[in-house]
Amino acid sequence: MQQSLFAATLVVPDYDDAISFYTQTLRFTLLQDVDLGDGKRWVRVAPQGSGGGSLLLAKAVGAEQIAAIGNQTGGRVGFFLETDDFARDHARMLAKGVSFEEDPRHEPYGTVAVWRDPFGNRWDLIEFS
Secondary structure (H helix, E strand, C coil): CCCCCCEEEEEECCHHHHHHHHHHHCCCEEEEEEEEECCEEEEEEECCCCCCCEEEEEECCHHHHHHHCCCCCCCCCCEEEECCCHHHHHHHHHHCCCEECCCCEEECCEEEEEEECCCCCEEEEEEEC
């Protein structure tokens, strides 16, 4: 049997704002943007060159989902953006206004720094050793 992780849902306040951040600031590829009616859309993005999973951007509906925006993993880092050139991507992200919580640090597994998307989700930018 072969399985793979296709997508993970990321609850966001607005489809277009999320698409803009992920495609313009992070240079992700917009894989799908399908109107499902009644204000719902099927929106998927993925890092350029990624052969794996994607993010399904889902607009929050109702108080419970709105409250979860930016805290879907209970304050922990929940998303990991792997790069083949940490210094390049870190500098580019800083130039685009991405908010890093820390300076890059070197761990036994690689170089990493925690950052937040504009919706409050915590990410690692990571280059594995």
